[in-house]
Amino acid sequence: MLGGVRPPIASLVVLLLMVAALTVIGLDGIPTSGVPQAVLNGEQQIAADTALSIRSSIDAEASAVRRTADAYPATSTSTPTTTLKALTAARKAALGGALLDRRTGKLLAAGGRTVPLTGVDIARTASGPDTIPPRLVTSGGTRQLLYFAKVTLPAQDDPDQDQAPSRADRQLLLVVSEALPALTAYGEGRTAQVLDASGKALATAVRGTASETAAHSGLSAAAARAANGSRAGTGASGTLLGTTTGSRRTVAGWAQVASATGSGATDDLGLVVLTSRAAPATTTAADYSRFALKTAGTLAMVALWLGLALYFLVQQPLLRLYLSAGRLARGVTGAGPTERAELSRPVPVHGFGELARIGRALESLRGQLLGESGPQQFPARRAPGYRALAVVGVVAVACWALPMIFLLNRADAATAVPAPVLADQQARTEIATQRIRQSLDQSYTDLSEAAASLPGRSRAAQTEVLRQSLADHKQYRSLYLLNRSGGTTLRVGDTPLRTLVHVPGGGGITTVNTSGRIPAIAAYAQVRPGKGQAPAAGVVLFGEIDVKALNSLLPRPKLGNVWVTDADEKVLAASVGYRAFQSLPDPGLTRLARATQGAPGTTGTATSAVHNTSSGPSVDAAAPLAQSGPTARLGWHVVTAEPAAALQIPAVQAQQRTMLAGILGLAVSALCLGWLYVVVIRPLRAVAVLVERLAGGDRRTVLHPVNHDEIGSVTRSLELVRQVLAERDRAARSGRAAGPFRPPRENTHQR
Known part of the structure; x- marks a missing residue:
């Protein structure tokens, strides 16, 4: 399937033209105006990093509350009041705390601000797993986080009960209310916000002077809608574009405060981080399309020139040689006058290099078959052959590719990065x-x-x-x-x-x-x-x-x-x-x-x-x-x-795609011309040496066809000629009459 002279030449032309087309598509598709994509990606990642910090703070606080509850050294004299005081004394961020009966939800002890428990199903929450995720609740118009932990106190007598006390341990639920973790905005002129599922800002931080708040530009609602449209608990993130003021445009990034690798404590909170800043928009776009058309056109001309050169210098001469060798083989093996007449036609010499050498050797063999000449020696020094043509083809493409790889569209480190x-x-x-x-x-x-x-x-x-x-x-x-x-x-x-x-x-x-x-x-x-x-x-x-x-x-x-x-x-x-x-x-x-x-x-x-x-x-x-x-x-x-x-970054993208085009062009030319060398040029060099030896009198070396292509057919024809000449030499040595084979006269054949 990969043999023959046609596939590598056709593949070379087609693939080089494809590289030329990809060069135009790649360089023409670089966005060079407006806000660079790198700026959008950076804002998205800043929002995601900020969301990760908030999630880590909430997870750490939830773990600390549970760990404190687990480590509490409860005794039979511990009361809910003393237990709550001991559990919340070290929690500086705690706004309030409460201990409730896990079975009935009855409030047993409270401290600090009133813990907002409206809407929290205590019995259902307490009956769940030991790791209870925090809840986001509203108290006095502000949002707070509730952290939960299960507490077990040893049984003790209850003087308020008339009946005999139960000796079972008391199962309590600790609830600690805290404000949202502190929010920090990073980067001059950046605003950071924590939003709830409806887009309401729960916390805001500004660094430097922000040109416009996300709420005023409508980005908060848009970020909440985008986050709600994503699957919950996936840690999704994205970017948004706000209004344009002069040459600057508001760029925003949003991210869910949720785990991206699995279920986490913050997945059900519905919190979204929104960061925004005003970024300069590029107004003068760099034009890479003209450069792309010039370089692609140059490569297309090189591809067509190589294709025509290989077609006229390799493919056509090889096909003619294939026909000539076939005629010679039919002439020595055929018994009829039509087949024998093939020997009377001279073998044309086409091309140069190995094909010319084989053509001259075939003509010498035809003369030997007709008895017109004896073995002929050919000079040892050879002119450049088709191997040199393949090297010239690679060099021609390299003259286009190497400047693309090392010289053109180079990004300047001082100005390329916005x-x-x-x-x-x-x-x-x-x-x-x-x-x-x-x-x-x-x-x-x-x-x-x-x-x-x-x-x-x-x-x-x-x-x-x-x-x-x-x-x-x-x-x-x-x-x-x-x-x-x-x-x-x-x-x-x-x-x-x-x-x-x-x-x-x-x-x-x-x-x-x-x-x-x-x-x-x-x-x-x-x-x-x-x-x-x-x-x-x-x-x-x-x-x-x-x-x-x-x-x-x-x-x-x-x-x-x-x-x-x-x-x-x-x-x-x-x-x-x-x-x-x-x-x-x-x-x-x-x-x-x-x-x-x-x-x-x-x-x-x-x-x-x-x-x-x-x-x-x-x-x-x-x-x-x-x-x-x-x-x-x-x-x-x-x-x-x-x-x-x-x-x-546009300048870096242009450099990357220019280099990629050069690498692809050089690789395609080396691959296809290497393919041509393996299936055509190298076998031709071997056949040229063998046929010159045969024309020089070597009748012992058998010519084995390697491939089932044009060169394989030429080799099989030469092997038939070798067998006829070898049989004639053996007959001459044994004294048998074996005169030279001559084709019949043309007029006799016509009659």
């Missing part, structure tokens, strides 16, 4: 920094709670507390206590990678090692016994944080590679494979990380830049990890790098 895209990368880096900081802060908070519960307990009870804490917090790989001399007195989980020799004071996050294969990052908190309590087995509780858990927080769509570095710009965690404590992969990233440090004693600021790398422009950003809290003294940074080629 300023809003660079600002969005910086904003997303700040959001990633907040997400990592929240995770580390939560790790420290959880460890502090565990440390506060250790004094006054037996060693076995302390071990059980640490085991339960390790099971509840997947970010830890081990928990251990150190004494004043730095010795480990109690440990659960894996063996620590490394421990500190000098026990630190206070609490926070620290790196235990500065070299090695795996960074040892740990949260630590002092274990201080209360008044009248026995001291714990150690003085400092450490929780070694699994770097894999930290790495899992870093990847985000269209954010590129993400690294967490220490104060010396050495990598501690990354979204891609890395070696611990190695330098950042590009010096520009290191300079960017250092630029975030700011003046001594300050927290530093986020920054961004476009760097020109070996693979093209890269949109990079860096931000200090913490401005306050347990991670503030670390001096860590978060650095991101997204290749501009992964963003839908």
Whole structure:
């Protein structure tokens, strides 16, 4: 099916013309006016990142409420009032709390603001699974979140009951009301909102000066409709375009506050995050259509020239040679006068190179069959053949393709990336920094709670507390206590990678090692016994944080590679494979990380830049990890790098599609001409050598046809000629009469 001379030549022409057409379609289809698609995508991802932060905060708070309820040391003297006070005392964000009977829904204790329970089916909620998702309710015209946890108190006598008390444990339901998590807008001039299912803004944050609010432009209602139109609980997101003011247009992104990977605690809340900002719209469109037509027309002319050259220099001469060889074979094998007359017709020599050599050798063989000449030797030096023609064809296409790949439509790193895209990368880096900081802060908070519960307990009870804490917090790989001399007195989980020799004071996050294969990052908190309590087995509780858990927080769509570095710009965690404590992969990233440090004693600021790398422009950003809290003294940074080629930037798209057209053209020409070389040129070279040997007197080498195509037919014809000549030579050596075969006279044949 792939043999013969016609398929590769036809395929070469057709495929090159297709590449020319794709060049026109690809370059002409680049949108170069209005708001770039990269800006729309960036706003969508910022909304999705903000929604993820809110969802993580709600999930963490719901888990904390349940964990506090599970860890409450209830006794037979615990009352609903004392239990509620103990469970909500440490919850600074709690607006109010309530304890209800899980079976009847009766209110047993309340504290703080009145918890709005209207519309909440307590019995049905309590009878469900232990993990109860939060609810969004309205109280006093404001929206609040209700968090639930099941509490079990030991049975006790109820003096208000006349009948004998029941000795069954009391099953209670804890309800804590809190405001929505704090909302932060990232990026100058950006507005962020949390909407309910109807599009009402529940929280709004503005950074800098926003030109127009999303509510005034009608984007809030449009975002709510788009979110409601998506399947609930899928983490869907999208973009919207607002009004145009001068040369700027409002760009908005929306995202559901829901899990995209499965059922989550926030899926039924119906919350939507909407972010918006005014972005400059491109008014002067770059015209790539004229360039596309010129380059496509040039390639089409090259394709037609190659097709005609191969048709007249290879295909037609080969077909004529095929007919001549067939006539010669019929002349030596046929018994009738018509077949023998074929030998009287000279073999025409067509083309050049191998075909010309075969034609001349066939003519010599015809003379030998007629007895007009003997074996003929051919010169060893050959003129350039069809292999050189194939190389010329590849070079001709390469002259078109190489400028497309390396020279034309090159994106300038300084001007190709629009300023809003660079600002969005910086904003997303700040959001990633907040997400990592929240995770580390939560790790420290959880460890502090565990440390506060250790004094006054037996060693076995302390071990059980640490085991339960390790099971509840997947970010830890081990928990251990150190004494004043730095010795480990109690440990659960894996063996620590490394421990500190000098026990630190206070609490926070620290790196235990500065070299090695795996960074040892740990949260630590002092274990201080209360008044009248026995001291714990150690003085400092450490929780070694699994770097894999930290790495899992870093990847985000269209954010590129993400690294967490220490104060010396050495990598501690990354979204891609890395070696611990190695330098950042590009010096520009290191300079960017250092630029975030700011003046001594300050927290530093986020920054961004476009760097020109070996693979093209890269949109990079860096931000200090913490401005306050347990991670503030670390001096860590978060650095991101997204290749501009992964963003839908018109200048970069033009470069990519121009390069792709050049690569396709070069690949197609190399493939088809290589195909022609394998099925035509290489067999022709082999046949040319064999037929010249045959014409030179070699009657022993058998000519085996390899392919069932024109060259195979020529080879079979030559093998028949070889057999006739070999039989004639054997007859001459044995003394038999074997005169030269002569065709009959033309007039005799006519009669």
